[in-house]
Amino acid sequence: MTIKKIGPTTLERWVDSLIGQQRVFGAQAQGDKFAFAPLTQAARLRLDYDVAVTAPKAFLQPPCETLLRFGARGYESVLDTEPFVLFGVHPYDAVGILQMDTVFAEGQPDIHYLTRRAQATLVVCDVQNASPNVFAGCMNTAVLEEGGDVLLTRINDDYLVEGRSAKGEALMKALASEPEAEAGDLQFRKMVWDHNRQLLRRHELKVKPEDLPAMLDKSYDHPVWEEKSKRCFSCGSCNLVCPTCYCFNVREDVRWDLQNGERVRTWDGCMLTEFALVAGGHNFRRKKAERYRHRYYRKGKYLYDQHRQIACVGCGRCIGACVAKIANPVEVYNRLAEGPR
Amino acid sequence: MIQSKPAMEGKDIYLPEPAKLLKVEPLTRQEAFFEFTLLSGRDLGHLPGQFVELSVPGIGEAPISVSSSPTVRGYFEMVIRRAGNVTTALHRMEPGSILGVRGPFGTHFPVDTVMKGKDVLFICGGIGLVPVRSAIQYVLHHRADYGRVMIVIGTKTPADRLFAEEMEKWRKHKQVTLLETVDRRDETWTGAEGVITRLLPLVQVDPPKTIAVICGPPIMYKFVVVELIKMKVPDESIFLSFERHMKCGVGKCGHCQINGIYVCQDGPVFNFTDVREVEEAI
Known part of the structure; x- marks a missing residue:
């Protein structure tokens, strides 16, 4: 695969040309924060962002998406088949997306996700500024060893651009005449990676991520679930910002004629009071502590048992989003590591 | 159209x-x-x-x-x-x-496998009878493939009874025992009153030959399972049908998850040995 070295002007020209060809969603400033949004000009792209408020997987599993349309002809599938580029995805968020790929493809494949995913080109960008709560360095997600379609790494004022798939190489066709990266550049990139593995550790996890499943296995009755969840508002903010939360609700939106409408899928969250409620009124996770524990078990054990991947990528968004300040996974896991008390 | x-x-x-x-x-x-x-x-x-x-x-x-x-x-x-x-x-x-x-x-009651040749004990509370009726009909349709058939039904009040006429037909089959109770009787009811577990000691089971199938409201399971264990029915011969919010049916939406189990795919019918150690299951 090709690795090019380009200057800032070339980068801008390249991005502007992509915008002319397909939808591009990129990290941009929004107030004092950053968010992925439709990119209208390369100059608005902020590859130096620290963290995007919402994980970019929102463009693959949107907060609200139409699954079906219904009317006189019955139900019909609705699929999003328009190509797009996600530009500047951080490695930890890319890991989240790769996990979603597994989740939606395994068992009974979900063609709504997979169709949109097939249209997406993932341009990953190594982190330039650490966000206040990131701990990707502890979760082995600070650097994306493989995967994605293109990898960007900033080297002083330039960028190294690595094609990582046929789709990525196709996107890089416009850079064909640009110089190849030299051995020194690659050496520098390795230093960036080593640096990021250390930099993205604003919270220090005292156990190895691969030890979490076994640790959780012994911690079902640990007092931490009750202690932390006492202050939980059951607002689901931690679910909303999480790159690996994909649970959903489905509802019908009907038009005024009561004949036509859409079946839509919306994000849901296991921390919300009614998540495990059934129609008869029985709630299978009535207590806050049960819902709080379920979330950590799902991230650190249940999904691991299914896919051998810890479903926490260390982005730290939940820490910042939690109003009650109880959602720091590192605090919870370190506490469990100390033992029962 | x-x-x-x-x-x-x-x-x-x-x-x-x-x-x-x-x-x-x-x-x-x-x-x-x-x-x-x-x-x-x-x-x-x-x-x-x-x-x-x-x-x-x-x-x-x-x-x-x-x-x-x-x-x-x-x-x-x-x-x-x-x-x-x-x-x-x-x-x-x-x-x-x-x-x-x-x-x-989802999974089904094992009418085509382990239930064959065995005595079958159906225990249904309230609308738990609804899915179990499918199995009862199946077993009675293939009557010769099974041993004794015992049906135990609990309902809140006589007015809540389902399939009352059909129950009378079931009773008339060869070697079918049907016991019924209501939680609260009224003037029309001359049968048993009280919770379903009170009927179980009245059922004569041959434990190694018996397969038990349970479906009812969430609260019923633990009491019935304890009773079955007292009756020496082996754990692996007990099957339970679970209720959860099975929103998508295909193991994706997360609503029906109990620990690592997706009820819509791994259930709703479970063998007791697969769920007895699972927290939050019963």
Whole structure:
């Protein structure tokens, strides 16, 4: 695969040309924060962002998406088949997306996700500024060893651009005449990676991520679930910002004629009071502590048992989003590591 | 005419196929009996204990267990309690209405495997009888393949009893024992009163020869299981059907998850040995 070295002007020209060809969603400033949004000009792209408020997987599993349309002809599938580029995805968020790929493809494949995913080109960008709560360095997600379609790494004022798939190489066709990266550049990139593995550790996890499943296995009755969840508002903010939360609700939106409408899928969250409620009124996770524990078990054990991947990528968004300040996974896991008390 | 259009690429697991409501009859204050057929003309192809996702266009979708045996061909039956938006809309529908069906989904009562040649003990509380009826019908249809059939049914009040006429037919089968109780009697009721576990000691079981099938409200399971263990029915001979919010039916949406288990895929019918150590299950 090709690795090019380009200057800032070339980068801008390249991005502007992509915008002319397909939808591009990129990290941009929004107030004092950053968010992925439709990119209208390369100059608005902020590859130096620290963290995007919402994980970019929102463009693959949107907060609200139409699954079906219904009317006189019955139900019909609705699929999003328009190509797009996600530009500047951080490695930890890319890991989240790769996990979603597994989740939606395994068992009974979900063609709504997979169709949109097939249209997406993932341009990953190594982190330039650490966000206040990131701990990707502890979760082995600070650097994306493989995967994605293109990898960007900033080297002083330039960028190294690595094609990582046929789709990525196709996107890089416009850079064909640009110089190849030299051995020194690659050496520098390795230093960036080593640096990021250390930099993205604003919270220090005292156990190895691969030890979490076994640790959780012994911690079902640990007092931490009750202690932390006492202050939980059951607002689901931690679910909303999480790159690996994909649970959903489905509802019908009907038009005024009561004949036509859409079946839509919306994000849901296991921390919300009614998540495990059934129609008869029985709630299978009535207590806050049960819902709080379920979330950590799902991230650190249940999904691991299914896919051998810890479903926490260390982005730290939940820490910042939690109003009650109880959602720091590192605090919870370190506490469990100390033992029962 | 309502038709479903197939997805562009691959199968859309969320796309219902059209079905027609043939018959609807009120059963109790809350439950009604429904008969459906798939417009394609094919049989549903379910096994006793499985469920489908039933769609009412404009209202939504709900998981409903199939109440008739697969030995009944050409149509399938359900008993639906009016509980949420979808089921309330269903209760208002007229025969001839077109709905959507996805499924069947999930595991089934082992009528075709471990139950064969064994005595079968069905324990049903309230609308737990609805999915179990499918298995009872199946077993009685293939009567020679099974040993004794024991049916234990608990209902809140006599007015809430389901399939009362059919129960009388079941009683008339060879070697069928049917015991019934209500939580609260009224002037019409001359039978037993009290919780379902009080009937179990009255059932004469040959433990190594018996397969027990349980379905009822969440609170019922632990008490019935404890009673069965006292009766020395082996753990691996106990099967339970779980209720959870099975929103998608395909193991994705997360609502029905119990620990690592997805009830819509790994259940709703579980062998007791697979769930006895699972927290939050029973």
